[in-house]
Amino acid sequence: MQTPWEYRYANRTQRMGSSIIRELLKWTEQPDIISFAGGLPAPEVFPVKQFKEACNTILDEFGAQALQYSTTEGYRPLREMIARHATRFGIEIIPDNILITSGSQQALDFIGRVFINQGDHIVVESPTYLGALQAWNAYGAQYISVPSDENGMIVDELEKALRVGPKFIYVLPNFQNPAGTTLSLERRKQLVELADRYGVPIIEDDPYGQLRYEGEHLPSVVTLDSQYRGDNGSYTGNVIYLSTFSKILAPGIRLAWVVAPQEVIRKLVMAKQAADLHTATFNQMVAYEVGKHGFLDEHVKFIRATYKERRDVMLDTMEEVFPPGVRWTHPQGGMFLWGILPPGMDAAEVLKIAIQKKVAFVPGGSFHPNGGGENTMRINFSFSSPEVIREGITRLGLLLRELVKKE
């Protein structure tokens, strides 16, 4: 039945499309399914005690300020703290290079709002992060996919894509969602150089950078680009860098940040002002209170140890139970790994059977904006306990053995 509302929606509403992530999250709500489909942090690593202490301190000492409206750019001491932390990792910025957002998804949305005209081309890795596609589809983006391998985006293939005249390049260099891969140092340098030569900005999305379980920290793309400096010491280069408190503190407080040249920050601030005025004052002040004396550095070590164990149990179990012909990535950090089924096998079909066996993952096809990847799957290792991971991967392995045998 047609309702009077249907002909009132804006044209862009058609592009807002099916909410795949959201449909997926529903699996995680069924208690008898072992779900590797979501992208949730382990609740066991939330620093509830420190968070509670910070809430009490903020409300005791700054109650009126914490509950009042505040500026669009974000709470200044928090931006100073983020700038100091970034500088320690070689990202030399000043607080005016930072905008606080209500989660990284909002930063992706504002980037779409500020940069994307209907029909603009965006260069993405294939596979890439679904939330970015969802944000930018609303603005009518088209995607140029650059293939990737164990070392991330195959930058040799990038130049072809840059000749199309894209608006920007979107890349997740560390422990990528979905594939778990890390862009090599050489490719990072090559990426910065190429983007600079073609005058195409880079959006560097780095939610997991702190969550490395082996190997050496690699410099961020924005660091490699940081020869560009304003008079006030600000960053004026070619990269917009995103990170978040969701993975190192907690996602339920919706707190993330964008690093960009000040002129870009000003545009993003205008977008944010029209979109939601500002990020919750209270949440920003509490996050600052939790982090100001270096607690998060210590806490990240605990998260790393927890997730490393889970990753290792998953990799070991896969080694034991997955049949020949099935491959998977070995992520050096982050929350996901990537399974690759024999060519011709359809992961979406496998999922249907897997759900009957009470185990779930995300078929990889949806992470490819221009098709492909039907035989791939994203598998999360951060959320479930080691015991549950062992059980779930065993279920999946037994199923895959049967299916691979049949092929």
Place this chain on the structure above:
Amino acid sequence: MQTPWEYRYANRTQRMGSSIIRELLKWTEQPDIISFAGGLPAPEVFPVKQFKEACNTILDEFGAQALQYSTTEGYRPLREMIARHATRFGIEIIPDNILITSGSQQALDFIGRVFINQGDHIVVESPTYLGALQAWNAYGAQYISVPSDENGMIVDELEKALRVGPKFIYVLPNFQNPAGTTLSLERRKQLVELADRYGVPIIEDDPYGQLRYEGEHLPSVVTLDSQYRGDNGSYTGNVIYLSTFSKILAPGIRLAWVVAPQEVIRKLVMAKQAADLHTATFNQMVAYEVGKHGFLDEHVKFIRATYKERRDVMLDTMEEVFPPGVRWTHPQGGMFLWGILPPGMDAAEVLKIAIQKKVAFVPGGSFHPNGGGENTMRINFSFSSPEVIREGITRLGLLLRELVKKE
């Protein structure tokens, strides 16, 4: 100097425009100015103690859930609480008619995203809320202004506007921001009837409905429209209703809600998912904990008493010190009143002098999307203490006396 970023911005970026509200908020930061320019609640009415208790309870009992990702629609018990409260005021809805947003500004943004194509016409009161114009300018809206008087929008003038074929009608029926006026019951009925006849939806923005200091509560526009019912008892009518916790609890937690037919909620949910995934879980759970046993009903009485005193002091002082020829509205609630200078006087020019005298307000011109109102001013009475209000209005009155004499 032109920078490489300038030619990269999307076309809509030009429409995002000057951030007037934000520039205004800067006055409030100068400590020696008495500012009636902002729209801030009084920090003295924030229930810091109850909020702190709720934070502790939620973190003690539901820490892991409160800090985790959650669903886009919003925390179910909070939506149930809002539905129960709305029903008490005659707005018969079910929780599925509700979406939780990060402040009402976000609801305005999503309405723009879901409904407005470039060039669409929106009917607004003149003057109207600046934040709505700012949200919808980004989507290329054009405005048809309907004049208003002491009883709100002059609905007799509406029919002409509806013949243009607008996308929707935007109205703030209770203690309107900026004018402080209230739409009469007769006009509410007439508005619902006309909108229904022309098949044009109404956006009813009601941040201040609970803050009435005199007279009887008037039924919301959505209530008058509520003959429309789905099989499940849901609201299926012609109105999208917005309200917020910013004025009855605190704005710094960014928590508001939209009431709409379920099919509209589904579209808004898609918009929210792409925009910021969901509103902070923790904030929603804390607001529910604060409100679940009826505390907000009691608390609203305290806010009413506080603001009524401030309004009365402002009205009394104006009566004493404002010169003949200057008029002002008598708001029955809310946070603002509207000053009207003699015709030909420019409130923006008055502001420049007023700032030298260390008192500030908002010139009314910016609240008129199609011009006019140059001799009007918005004056906030919620934020300053009675003593400060008396001092500030006296400063302004003395200034106006001089200026009116000169004319």
